[in-house]
Amino acid sequence: MSFLIGETMRGGYGGADILNGCTIAVDKGEIAVIVGPNGAGKSTAMKAIFGMLPLREGRVTLAGQDITALSPQDRVKAGMGFVPQTSNVFVSMSVQENLEMGAYIRHDDFSDTMEQVFDLFPILKEKRRQPAGELSGGQRQQVAVGRALMTRPSLLMLDEPTAGVSPIVMDELFDRIIEVAATGIAILMVEQNARQALNIADRGYVLVQGSNRFTDTGEALLANPEVRATFLGG
Amino acid sequence: AEDVKIGIILGFTGPLESITPGMAASAELAMKEINDSGLLLDGKKLVSVRADSTCIDNAAATAAAERLVTTENVSAIVGADCSGVTIGIVNNVAVPNGVVMISPSATSPALSDIADNDYFFRTSPSDARQGKVISDVLGSKDVKTVAVSYTNNDYGKAFSDSFVSAFEAAGGKVTIAAPHDDGKGDYSAEVGALAAAGGEALVVLGYVDQGGVGIIRAAVDTGAFETFVLGDGMYGQSLIAAMGDGVEGSYGVIPGTEGEGATKFAEAATAAGLDPSSSYTGESYDAAALIALAMQKAGSTDRTAIRDAMLDVANGPGEKILAGDLARGLQILKDGGDVDYVGATNVELIGPGEAAGTYREYVIEGGEFKTVQFR
Amino acid sequence: MDGFLNALVVFANFVFLPGLAYGAQLALGALGVTLVYGILRFSNFAHGDLMAFGTMITILVTWWLMGMGINFGPLPTALLALPIGIFGAVAMALFIDRFVFRFYRKQRSDGIVFVMASVGVMFVLNGIVRLIIGPNEQRFADGERFLITVKEFRDLTGLAEGLAVRLPVAITIVVAIMVVAALFWFLQRSKTGKAMRAYSDNEDLALLSGINPDRVVMVTWIIAASLATIAGVLYGLDKSFRPFTYFQLLLPIFASAIVGGIGQPLGAIAGGFVVAFSEVTLTYAYKRVLEYLGFAPDGLVQLLSTEYKFAISFVILVLVLLIRPTGIFKGRVL
Amino acid sequence: MDLTDFLGSGSGFSLENAEKWRENARWDAFPYCFKLEDSASSHDNNNEPKRLKGTRMIRVDDLHMHFGGLKAVDGASIEIAKGSITGLIGPNGAGKTTLFNVIAGHYKPSSGKVWLGDENITGLSPHQLFHKGLLRTFQIAHEFSTLTVRENLMMVPDNQPGERLVDVWIRPSKVRDREEEVRAKADEVIEFLEISHVADELAGNLSGGQKKLLELGRTMMVDAKIVFLDEVGAGVNRTLLNTLGDAILRLNRERGYTFCMIEHDMDFIGRLCDPVIVMAEGKVLAKGTANEVKANEQVIEAYLGRGLKNKPARKARGGTQ
Amino acid sequence: MSNTQRIIFLYAGMALLLAIVGVMQSWTLSLTIMNLCLISAIMSLGVNMQWGYAGLFNVGIMGFAALGGIAAVLTSMPPVPGAWQAGGTGIGLTLLALIGTIAAVIFVRSRTRGVMRTVSTLLVAVAGYFITRTFFDPAVEAIEAVDAARTGYLGGLGLPILFSWLVGGIFAAAAAWLVAKIALGLRSDYLAIATLGISEIIIAIMRNEEWLTRGVKNVSGLPRPVAYEVQLQQAQWFIDLSAKLGTNPIFFSAIYVRLSYAILFALVLIILMWLAERALNSPWGRMMRAIRDNRDAAEAMGKDVTGRHLQIFVLGSAVIGIAGAMLTTLDGQFTPGQYNPLRFTFLIWVMVIVGGSGNNWGAVLGGFLIWFVWVEAEPVGAWLMALLTSGMAATNPVKLHLADAAPYMRPLLMGLILLLMLRFAPRGLIPERGAPSIQKR
Numbered sequence A: 001m002s003f004l005i006g007e008t009m010r011g012g013y014g015g016a017d018i019l020n021g022c023t024i025a026v027d028k029g030e031i032a033v034i035v036g037p038n039g040a041g042k043s044t045a046m047k048a049i050f051g052m053l054p055l056r057e058g059r060v061t062l063a064g065q066d067i068t069a070l071s072p073q074d075r076v077k078a079g080m081g082f083v084p085q086t087s088n089v090f091v092s093m094s095v096q097e098n099l100e101m102g103a104y105i106r107h108d109d110f111s112d113t114m115e116q117v118f119d120l121f122p123i124l125k126e127k128r129r130q131p132a133g134e135l136s137g138g139q140r141q142q143v144a145v146g147r148a149l150m151t152r153p154s155l156l157m158l159d160e161p162t163a164g165v166s167p168i169v170m171d172e173l174f175d176r177i178i179e180v181a182a183t184g185i186a187i188l189m190v191e192q193n194a195r196q197a198l199n200i201a202d203r204g205y206v207l208v209q210g211s212n213r214f215t216d217t218g219e220a221l222l223a224n225p226e227v228r229a230t231f232l233g234g
Numbered sequence B: 001a002e003d004v005k006i007g008i009i010l011g012f013t014g015p016l017e018s019i020t021p022g023m024a025a026s027a028e029l030a031m032k033e034i035n036d037s038g039l040l041l042d043g044k045k046l047v048s049v050r051a052d053s054t055c056i057d058n059a060a061a062t063a064a065a066e067r068l069v070t071t072e073n074v075s076a077i078v079g080a081d082c083s084g085v086t087i088g089i090v091n092n093v094a095v096p097n098g099v100v101m102i103s104p105s106a107t108s109p110a111l112s113d114i115a116d117n118d119y120f121f122r123t124s125p126s127d128a129r130q131g132k133v134i135s136d137v138l139g140s141k142d143v144k145t146v147a148v149s150y151t152n153n154d155y156g157k158a159f160s161d162s163f164v165s166a167f168e169a170a171g172g173k174v175t176i177a178a179p180h181d182d183g184k185g186d187y188s189a190e191v192g193a194l195a196a197a198g199g200e201a202l203v204v205l206g207y208v209d210q211g212g213v214g215i216i217r218a219a220v221d222t223g224a225f226e227t228f229v230l231g232d233g234m235y236g237q238s239l240i241a242a243m244g245d246g247v248e249g250s251y252g253v254i255p256g257t258e259g260e261g262a263t264k265f266a267e268a269a270t271a272a273g274l275d276p277s278s279s280y281t282g283e284s285y286d287a288a289a290l291i292a293l294a295m296q297k298a299g300s301t302d303r304t305a306i307r308d309a310m311l312d313v314a315n316g317p318g319e320k321i322l323a324g325d326l327a328r329g330l331q332i333l334k335d336g337g338d339v340d341y342v343g344a345t346n347v348e349l350i351g352p353g354e355a356a357g358t359y360r361e362y363v364i365e366g367g368e369f370k371t372v373q374f375r
Numbered sequence C: 001m002d003g004f005l006n007a008l009v010v011f012a013n014f015v016f017l018p019g020l021a022y023g024a025q026l027a028l029g030a031l032g033v034t035l036v037y038g039i040l041r042f043s044n045f046a047h048g049d050l051m052a053f054g055t056m057i058t059i060l061v062t063w064w065l066m067g068m069g070i071n072f073g074p075l076p077t078a079l080l081a082l083p084i085g086i087f088g089a090v091a092m093a094l095f096i097d098r099f100v101f102r103f104y105r106k107q108r109s110d111g112i113v114f115v116m117a118s119v120g121v122m123f124v125l126n127g128i129v130r131l132i133i134g135p136n137e138q139r140f141a142d143g144e145r146f147l148i149t150v151k152e153f154r155d156l157t158g159l160a161e162g163l164a165v166r167l168p169v170a171i172t173i174v175v176a177i178m179v180v181a182a183l184f185w186f187l188q189r190s191k192t193g194k195a196m197r198a199y200s201d202n203e204d205l206a207l208l209s210g211i212n213p214d215r216v217v218m219v220t221w222i223i224a225a226s227l228a229t230i231a232g233v234l235y236g237l238d239k240s241f242r243p244f245t246y247f248q249l250l251l252p253i254f255a256s257a258i259v260g261g262i263g264q265p266l267g268a269i270a271g272g273f274v275v276a277f278s279e280v281t282l283t284y285a286y287k288r289v290l291e292y293l294g295f296a297p298d299g300l301v302q303l304l305s306t307e308y309k310f311a312i313s314f315v316i317l318v319l320v321l322l323i324r325p326t327g328i329f330k331g332r333v334l
Numbered sequence D: 001m002d003l004t005d006f007l008g009s010g011s012g013f014s015l016e017n018a019e020k021w022r023e024n025a026r027w028d029a030f031p032y033c034f035k036l037e038d039s040a041s042s043h044d045n046n047n048e049p050k051r052l053k054g055t056r057m058i059r060v061d062d063l064h065m066h067f068g069g070l071k072a073v074d075g076a077s078i079e080i081a082k083g084s085i086t087g088l089i090g091p092n093g094a095g096k097t098t099l100f101n102v103i104a105g106h107y108k109p110s111s112g113k114v115w116l117g118d119e120n121i122t123g124l125s126p127h128q129l130f131h132k133g134l135l136r137t138f139q140i141a142h143e144f145s146t147l148t149v150r151e152n153l154m155m156v157p158d159n160q161p162g163e164r165l166v167d168v169w170i171r172p173s174k175v176r177d178r179e180e181e182v183r184a185k186a187d188e189v190i191e192f193l194e195i196s197h198v199a200d201e202l203a204g205n206l207s208g209g210q211k212k213l214l215e216l217g218r219t220m221m222v223d224a225k226i227v228f229l230d231e232v233g234a235g236v237n238r239t240l241l242n243t244l245g246d247a248i249l250r251l252n253r254e255r256g257y258t259f260c261m262i263e264h265d266m267d268f269i270g271r272l273c274d275p276v277i278v279m280a281e282g283k284v285l286a287k288g289t290a291n292e293v294k295a296n297e298q299v300i301e302a303y304l305g306r307g308l309k310n311k312p313a314r315k316a317r318g319g320t321q
Numbered sequence E: 001m002s003n004t005q006r007i008i009f010l011y012a013g014m015a016l017l018l019a020i021v022g023v024m025q026s027w028t029l030s031l032t033i034m035n036l037c038l039i040s041a042i043m044s045l046g047v048n049m050q051w052g053y054a055g056l057f058n059v060g061i062m063g064f065a066a067l068g069g070i071a072a073v074l075t076s077m078p079p080v081p082g083a084w085q086a087g088g089t090g091i092g093l094t095l096l097a098l099i100g101t102i103a104a105v106i107f108v109r110s111r112t113r114g115v116m117r118t119v120s121t122l123l124v125a126v127a128g129y130f131i132t133r134t135f136f137d138p139a140v141e142a143i144e145a146v147d148a149a150r151t152g153y154l155g156g157l158g159l160p161i162l163f164s165w166l167v168g169g170i171f172a173a174a175a176a177w178l179v180a181k182i183a184l185g186l187r188s189d190y191l192a193i194a195t196l197g198i199s200e201i202i203i204a205i206m207r208n209e210e211w212l213t214r215g216v217k218n219v220s221g222l223p224r225p226v227a228y229e230v231q232l233q234q235a236q237w238f239i240d241l242s243a244k245l246g247t248n249p250i251f252f253s254a255i256y257v258r259l260s261y262a263i264l265f266a267l268v269l270i271i272l273m274w275l276a277e278r279a280l281n282s283p284w285g286r287m288m289r290a291i292r293d294n295r296d297a298a299e300a301m302g303k304d305v306t307g308r309h310l311q312i313f314v315l316g317s318a319v320i321g322i323a324g325a326m327l328t329t330l331d332g333q334f335t336p337g338q339y340n341p342l343r344f345t346f347l348i349w350v351m352v353i354v355g356g357s358g359n360n361w362g363a364v365l366g367g368f369l370i371w372f373v374w375v376e377a378e379p380v381g382a383w384l385m386a387l388l389t390s391g392m393a394a395t396n397p398v399k400l401h402l403a404d405a406a407p408y409m410r411p412l413l414m415g416l417i418l419l420l421m422l423r424f425a426p427r428g429l430i431p432e433r434g435a436p437s438i439q440k441r
């Protein structure tokens, strides 16, 4: 029984279903990566797991608890953190305030965590007073990930965290994600930089049209020629 | 006998909303007096139907009047209040449908030569004369320079024009004649300019519960003027209540009769719980009374018949009828006699159906309006 | 020297102080508008009527207090009644939000739909206030009106000109300064304040950070309704209370909020003063001031006649916007 | 240009279909949006593409763009040769997007000049530049959210009679004819981008990657001289990205388009771009072929990095499932 | 329900409402309301062009409507020869001076640079101002002195008032062009407040420049494009006709006049509607929506956003101006004091949004419906109040208080209806075609 399971999820935005019974699971200390073509429903699946999309069918459990009915805020309180794919920073607030908002539900002193985030993304420290809306695309992405890390979640969900970040930062980010996972946090991420991501993944899911096409370890998926050719760009 | 409907169309919402309830109540007071007498056309009862002119929204006012005339089937209308909507209603509703309309407060000169087919009357005096009267009052007090603040509408503008020309003709000097808008929050700018221009007194030609009092308040607060000369719209107990000592020694004129008409109206109104000093209450009372008397004279509630009888009852010859005396008037008419309605405001419909009017000069002393003389 | 002092006093009495008073009154109103604007992202047309509503309750309580023989020394009794008025307005605002605005929030409606809903609320409040207290002017001021009157000032200084300072004005200015400081601190530094800004910036992301949107909305309304009541009562004490005037105040209040920069508390204050002073200074006749300074102008030396005061404040406004397209304090573009 | 010949089955998207295409011809039979001469598959020689090397297309002279105290672009001078695919890389915040924005007329530079051919285009507005054949995409997708995907594409071509009110009112047939053409072209682009199934969906409802595709699709709707692509690849599936890369190459070779692209995917850059310009802190750090740049110490230090540190440790933990 | 069905259904409902008024109240009232509905619909159509198509937040509707109103005066009123004699030359010279000043400013600006440019522009402008004033002031004084109580202004051209509808459109368009040049760079609410300000300025000018508009003294007695009831009532043919129809001539004359207006107004509405629909459903409309959605991207796709905004702003304002002229024609008088933002700006906005912004049919329906509610809220409110208090004793003080307060049921009811409509059709009664079902804002 995994830490997080989104089971046979079905649902969409009102029209036809986008998710057609896909199942996603990740365990503590594990990294799970979802890959798939554009519009496959990866982000939708993430949203569904986070309670931002009503499910017609299926359920979501966290640590054995059924959380299908929980509101997103309550899921945050239950230890889930999420970095959406788009509009994932508070554009009118400074970088530092963005991070503080990440720690909104924490009542302890979070200055260490903030230092850690600054260590991870040194550029953010430099720009801590600048409104996030004035950052470059890659810098914003760093703020978004930083914000989620501030929650110190037990499950971290990242929707394409590396889109638009430079290789060096991407490596840093993956390094850090590995470290974070090593501390016992479950990590679920959607990636288009799929080869790098599957490289570090314990589990990989290939999502096509809202259902699981392949599910395996990261290595195995990388080794699968069909997956490589059709979804990972050769 | 069945009821006779009389329309009352006034701006119950909008800029004049604080004076119109009193006006409507006064008109209804006259109707009640008539109903209580039981003498109107063998005991017919008058019923008032109110409608909202909004004062500024011509289109809405026309629709409201249309409703009175075609749906409610009123025999005549008291109203409207503001000149703009009054003209609109006269042209688009009253005249086409042949309904008498008596405005208690529309003062625009344009109404004098409107093609009204004789259906339109008003009990408010023309401002031209009042300007002259105020100028005379100032002359008698030997005031040589004044500043003028008038409400920025046709009433205030025409009033101010007539006052300025009368006053200057009499050798006085107007340092500035500046308008103010009603219903605004702040009048410091206006008072600043008025004060800079200076003068022995400030002539305020506005409304007591509108911008007029705002101007006075700001002038008193900044000590810009000590004496205020007040046009008819500024008369009202609420002025003294609001300004207290600030207006002590100020003076002004209102349409009013030497006789007991005004006093009688005041008594009746007070008894009915109305404030007789609120703007245009007497005129409203008179408008309603005139309609009833004209009906009685015509012996019918037919709209055109009312029109034809109107001047007969309003003007001499005949027995003078004061406010509060309507029963007697009805009786005389019933007996075939003639009346000359004087009412609360000394009604005399001249020429194209307007009031000529006499004026009462008053001064504020010890927190009360004291009559000085009639002009 | 006397000439100069007199010129100064005239200017202060007719231009500076009235401008200050009016500006502070507008500013207080604009603060409430700008807050709702900033956090909930719509222009609340019901603000003027909310002001009237809160003031009405305060007035009713004041009358009751006066009837009981309670007063507040030299200060107006209304200040004692103010908390209850605030409470009433807050309750009303929350009620309205629950039954009107929440629906559109859940629907994620366009900003303009909120604005129209607020116009609906405006009409309803408009009716309610008039139903209860009527359309007439109501007076409820007692206590001292002046800190110093013109005459006292003259006697004191021996100058030819006098200067009047009204107590309600002094209170308004003090309150405006305190409120804006508190609000600024609250929004910039406190956790709830930051949460409110976050919410206004990106609702979804706020949700993802664990911010409770209902709480943010509630706090916003509490503050906005309190500000509305305070502004309304202070304004009523200085001038007078009439529902129609309060509705008319909406326009200059909006102008202040926008020219200051939408969502900027400091901007609301600045905007209030810009509007007020542009009305007063540009239509003032400088003749007397100049005379005291030793010039002898023949005319009134009035830049524009007072008919244009409203228009001129808008000219200034448009000019300010042309130079700073998002307001003096760089407000948001919604 | 005649497009309609190339309209395929017009069938909606289905995965099976798409995969079949992939297997078959690796897209070669698939029309871009213009009638292209048949050419050898670009995959065979994708590391050494032949180019219509030519004269200078764009020249940027000592450009500065300052935001308050921040020097986003701080004296960059670059040249883009006609017929090249120039890559622009650099760390996040290096000023790449800002440079694009200045060239494309969204910002007026603090100082410096931009030339298109021999013409000084500094300070021209974006729509004027569009008419001079300069197109760009946005890094953060700027879709028209209440228009459908097809409408998003159809609004791009300029000089449509339907966009002049007088013609709309009095020359409906002319408008209709042109509309047909534009629609056909849009449909081709849609199919090419594998988004036929959402062609009538509002663009606001697209997935993140689909929006990026649409962004690219718009540049395919007209004949451009030079196209600036700001991270079209970010968020786009790699298989599809390869296809896009092929398309870019073909456009470049066969239609003579010049490209300048910002991208963080070095494989992609390496496959397409020559030369590659590296920016850092608002300045040009290096320039050369992809391989030269990859070997440059400074570039590695500032941008490329040296791979994952944690990877070995991770491997050791492998198989915990 | 498909959109077309919905449109038919709702319009039929609207017609039914008007018919109910006809039966329950009176047909003249019903027609009176309908005429205003038609005018409101045109105004709302104009605003819809600006907001619904292009997302321009114009809160200066009042000003453009007033410009239409003054056009009616200036086209149709007879000229005042006395005033022309007294001040015509002065006004002519003023105009020349004004043009001269502008020319001089342009000349000076073309010949100078930098600080000199600002300084010299200022100098020339100030000089021009004073020269203009020396012609202007005496002329104004002379004109206003000519029979101040009845005229005191220059009068108009004495043309048939129907022309003024076109002229009103042109006036409004010209003003809109100017406004757009000044303010269109501003976004959303900042544009709103700027347009609001400019419209207040327009009204202030109309209220105070008496030599041109008679100011607050109003201009009444504008000629009508249709017959006068009183004349009809006396015309033999009319009396015969009404006898043939078996109606009373007074009633029939009212109906006849209102119907004539209705036909004229409906014609205008139909023409404008045709043009608007055609435009909206063309590539032009698509481009407009694209610009509304994302102005930066549209600009990058070669659309001249500023130019298009200017175009639509001018067109929309022209439509409002036409409606303004029509309104003044119907009123038969021009009263600058009646232009207030609540009635002439916000009410129109309510029409557009309740009807459905971005959809011409919606906006027009909104114009009809909201005007209907605006007028009928009063009697219905009073009736409700009577119903409410009917159970109470006649002397009950609460009843007396409430009976007096009946007029305030009007805003209350208006507000409630508005809220209800928005509640059940938050995107408008007839929403924009394929309008956003977008989840995120």
Ligand SMILES: Nc1ncnc2c1ncn2[C@@H]1O[C@H](COP(=O)(O)OP(=O)(O)OP(=O)(O)O)[C@@H](O)[C@H]1O
Pocket (backbone or CB within 6 Å): A134, A135, A136, A137, A138, A139, A164, D067, D070, D071, D072, D090, D091, D092, D093, D094, D095, D096, D097, D098, D099, D139
């Ligand atoms: N509007 C703005 N106001 C202030 N600073 C800005 C603005 N736009 C960009 N910047 C700053 O300019 C610098 C360069 O930004 P730019 O977007 O050009 O970077 P980039 O090279 O495109 O980075 P990335 O690869 O992350 O997209 C950044 O530090 C950013 O914070």
Ligand SMILES: Nc1ncnc2c1ncn2[C@@H]1O[C@H](COP(=O)(O)OP(=O)(O)OP(=O)(O)O)[C@@H](O)[C@H]1O
Pocket (backbone or CB within 6 Å): A013, A018, A036, A037, A038, A039, A040, A041, A042, A043, A044, A045, A085, D198, D201, D204, D205, D206, D207, D208, D209, D210, D211, D235, D237, E437, E438, E439, E440
């Ligand atoms: N808000 C929405 N309303 C309606 N449809 C939507 C919405 N968001 C996404 N969709 C549709 O759902 C499908 C899946 O979208 P989703 O964002 O989950 O894709 P994705 O797998 O994350 O793709 P990408 O890799 O491009 O981000 C797409 O076809 C998209 O058009």
Ligand SMILES: [Mg+2]
Pocket (backbone or CB within 6 Å): A042, A043, A044, A085, A159, D207, D208, D209
């Ligand atoms: Mg996605």
Ligand SMILES: [Mg+2]
Pocket (backbone or CB within 6 Å): A136, A137, A138, D096, D097, D098, D139
């Ligand atoms: Mg960038």
